Amino acid sequence: MKMTTDDHLKAWEKDYGTRRRLWGGSAKGMPVLRLPAGSRVLELGCGSGKTLSALDPSWRVVALDISAEALELCRPLSAAGQRADLMRANVCDLPFRSRSFSAVFAFHLLGHLLEDERQKSAQEIARVLAPGGMLFLREFGRDDFRAGKGVEVEPWTFRRAQGTVTHYFTEEEAPGLFPGLDQVSLYTHRWKMRVRGEELCRSEVQAAFVLAKT
Numbered sequence: 440m441k442m443t444t445d446d447h448l449k450a451w452e453k454d455y456g457t458r459r460r461l462w463g464g465s466a467k468g469m470p471v472l473r474l475p476a477g478s479r480v481l482e483l484g485c486g487s488g489k490t491l492s493a494l495d496p497s498w499r500v501v502a503l504d505i506s507a508e509a510l511e512l513c514r515p516l517s518a519a520g521q522r523a524d525l526m527r528a529n530v531c532d533l534p535f536r537s538r539s540f541s542a543v544f545a546f547h548l549l550g551h552l553l554e555d556e557r558q559k560s561a562q563e564i565a566r567v568l569a570p571g572g573m574l575f576l577r578e579f580g581r582d583d584f585r586a587g588k589g590v591e592v593e594p595w596t597f598r599r600a601q602g603t604v605t606h607y608f609t610e611e612e613a614p615g616l617f618p619g620l621d622q623v624s625l626y627t628h629r630w631k632m633r634v635r636g637e638e639l640c641r642s643e644v645q646a647a648f649v650l651a652k653t
Contacts, residue, residue, distance in 0.1 A: 442553060442592065442604065448505055450602030451551075455487065455508035465493040466546060468628070470575050470647060474498060478541040481567065482523075483530050483560075484548030487512040494544070496522055501535075503528050531559040538569045549616070550578040550606045554593055557606070561616035570652040574620060578608045580627050580642030613646045620648035 466489045474480070476497035485491050485502035486509050494500055500523040504510055510525045528534050530548060543564055549557045568574060579585070581595060586607040589597035596606040614622050625646045632641050 442598075446602065450604075451504075451506040452508050454601055454603055455506050455512060466490040469493045472542060472573060472575075474541055479539060481535070481540045481543045483543065483545045483564070484551070485509060485513050485525070486547075488516045490544055490546050491523055492516055494523075498522070500524070501526055501540075503530070503533075505529055530563060531556055533563045533567055535567045537566050540567050540572060541569055542573045542575070543568055544575050546575070546577040547579070549576070550608065551604060552606070553596065553604065554606075557616060565617055565619050565650070568620070568650045570650055572650050573623070574617065574648040574650075576613055576644075576646045576648070578613070578644050579605060580629075580644045581607045581609055582627075582629070582640060583607060583642040584632075584639040586642075608644045610644055610646075613644055614648075617648050620650055623647040623649050 474495070478498050480494060480498045480500045482491055482494065482500060482502045485504045491500065491502050491513055502513055502523045503526045504513075505527065507527055510527055513523070513525055516523065526534075530552075545564060549560060552560060564574060585605070586595070587597065589599045589605075592598050592604060593606070596604055598604045610625055610627060613625060625644075628643045628645055630641050632639050
């Protein structure tokens with residue numbers, strides 16, 4: 440049976456409700472982005488706030504997630520001067536005007552969607568990006584040690600026991616989602632992680648795109 444938006448919602452509500460701030464700290468290796476104070480920036484799939492906590496507090500940040508539990512985990516960051524408006528919404532139907540953000544951060548968001556949802560959300564991301572605006576993308580790569588674990592519901596997309604799905608990317612996939620944007624950078628970041636004494640490979644496709652000024 441094909442997963443629905445409600446299936447995603449239930450899975451992530453349960454995941455954040457039980458594991459809470461499992462992924463603590465701030466996102467590492469953040470791209471250098473010099474924007475004037477007050478620039479509008481969109482963070483998609485804010486989760487427990489790792490990326491949000493690393494964004495410049497002088498920006499006008501909108502942090503969005505489909506999970507109410509996730510947004511509750513981000514509220515302390517917003518209250519502590521992060522200047523973020525927290526919003527519950529579906530990335531496949533963003534409630535914003537076209538060309539309204541100077542930058543969009545989408546870290547480990549598209550990979551938790553099915554193929555048709557990835558296409559819709561990519562179109563929405565490109566729509567809300569202002570001319571000259573930047574999109575920063577991170578998703579797990581196919582040589583990540585977790586790739587292949589769970590039930591394969593689509594090619595290279597696996598549903599874990601708690602109900603969440605993860606799609607594992609190739610470098611070629613990312614540009615294909617954003618044909619209207621110009622590629623600035625694209626590479627795979629790999630690092631080692633030790634689990635129960637075993638050294639395992641983590642892999643993350645990282646990309647940056649820009650909407651050309653007209």
